[in-house]
Amino acid sequence: MTHFRDYLKEITNTVAYWISPKGEILPVMTNHIDVVIKYPEKFGLTSSRIKEIYNQYNEKIGQEGKAREEIIVDLLKKGFIRIRRYKNTYSLNIGKMSKKIKDILFDWANKLIKTGINGMKEKDRYIPINIQGFQDHFMKTLTIQDIANDALYEKNESFDIENTVIIVESAEDFTYEPRLLDNIR
Numbered sequence: 006m007t008h009f010r011d012y013l014k015e016i017t018n019t020v021a022y023w024i025s026p027k028g029e030i031l032p033v034m035t036n037h038i039d040v041v042i043k044y045p046e047k048f049g050l051t052s053s054r055i056k057e058i059y060n061q062y063n064e065k066i067g068q069e070g071k072a073r074e075e076i077i078v079d080l081l082k083k084g085f086i087r088i089r090r091y092k093n094t095y096s097l098n099i100g101k102m103s104k105k106i107k108d109i110l111f112d113w114a115n116k117l118i119k120t121g122i123n124g125m126k127e128k129d130r131y132i133p134i135n136i137q138g139f140q141d142h143f144m145k146t147l148t149i150q151d152i153a154n155d156a157l158y159e160k161n162e163s164f165d166i167e168n169t170v171i172i173v174e175s176a177e178d179f180t181y182e183p184r185l186l187d188n189i190r
Contacts, residue, residue, distance in 0.1 A: 019091055020032070020125050024113065026181070026182075029180065030113060030172045032172075036069070041077075044177075078139050081098055083100070095132060097135065098137050098139065099137070099143070100140045104162060105165075105168050108165050111153065112170045116170065116172070117149065118150070118153055133147070134148065
């Protein structure tokens with residue numbers, strides 16, 4: 006049985022990222038929802054909307070429950086990517102797989118194993134990455150090396166330099182540009 010303090014130690018010793026629809030990589034130092042709550046406008050949200058969602062589920066703001074899930078899934082649908090490295094695997098969540106997402110993941114994987122991101126360089130090139138798409142039910146497990154070697158691409162696809170990722174230092178540098186569809190919901 007894992008004690009809560011051991012669980013917290015495991016989470017704080019992991020690596021996590023938000024990647025914006027524009028391909029900006031934001032390292033997450035705590036948990037993903039914490040960053041969204043602190044900087045809602047960077048994710049196309051407002052503090053009042055976040056509060057409304059948490060109240061709908063009778064949960065405390067920041068609690069990792071149904072409200073958190075709704076907020077994160079909504080962000081994935083907008084094109085954000087959520088990544089967390091656990092001890093022996095990565096969890097990678099997307100809205101749906103697209104050519105742009107493939108490009109972003111290809112560049113992220115290459116940067117992570119070749120130069121590192123925010124001081125973290127992945128040494129285990131064969132660590133599994135579980136990719137889950139919430140809109141299209143895309144499910145695939147690949148190694149980080151597979152992704153860096155273009156395993157996500159179809160035979161006539163290749164990396165588009167227009168989709169190069171950018172590593173941002175802090176949430177202040179993270180940007181979100183709403184699309185017309187985002188305002189219709």
